[in-house]
Amino acid sequence: MKTFTEKKIKEYVIKLRKIHAEIEKKQFYCNEHNFKMEEKALFYEAERVRKIIHETENFFDLGFVWDNSLNE
Numbered sequence: 001m002k003t004f005t006e007k008k009i010k011e012y013v014i015k016l017r018k019i020h021a022e023i024e025k026k027q028f029y030c031n032e033h034n035f036k037m038e039e040k041a042l043f044y045e046a047e048r049v050r051k052i053i054h055e056t057e058n059f060f061d062l063g064f065v066w067d068n069s070l071n072e
Contacts, residue, residue: 002067013056013065020049021070 023046030039056067 006060009056009060010062010065013053014067014070016049016053017070020046022052023049057072
């Protein structure tokens with residue numbers, strides 16, 4: 001059985017937050033250019049990633065995970 005450290009799990013959550021940010025950028029672009037169907041699909045994708053982030057933080061009792069690299 002493979003085990004993961006808290007640091008590794010936090011790195012994973014940060015990676016998911018970066019993915020979420022990229023999806024939101026695409027979503028804003030689609031909204032600005034009136035690509036409504038694509039924007040809605042990206043909205044649901046962002047929601048799924050956000051739920052995974054929250055479930056991971058809650059399950060492993062991490063609290064809110066953030067890193068300075070996310071400020072960009």
